[in-house]
Amino acid sequence: MGYAYGLLAAAIAAEVAGTTAMKYSEGFTRLWPSLGTVVGYLIAFTLLAQTLKTLSVGTAYAIWAGVGTAAVALIGILFLGESSGLVKITGIALIVAGVVVLNLGGAH
Secondary structure, X not given: OHHHHHHHHHHXXXXXXXXXXXXXXXXXXXXXXXXXXXXXXXXXXXXXXXXXXXXXXXXXXXXXXXXXXXXXXXXXXXXXOOOOOHHHXXXXXXXXXXXXXXXXXXXX
């Protein structure tokens, strides 16, 4: 099962990279960031599909969505000049906590 979580981590990384590239694609008008978006999502969904062979969809998707959302929000704050504040940081923490609680609650 550790292998499945490794694949899921790689899928999340590819999705986060694709989403970050999308920010720079300027509505898919810039070639390289647009290609980065497409490649990132192709890799992400391919790896996610492999993950679903051994992990339940509830577990995999909760981790995928939660960690991906939190990571993109943090990238926005740390590298893209997006605002941060107590409410936003609390929201990110709640997303991560929700994923943890879901997994502890038996989403496997």
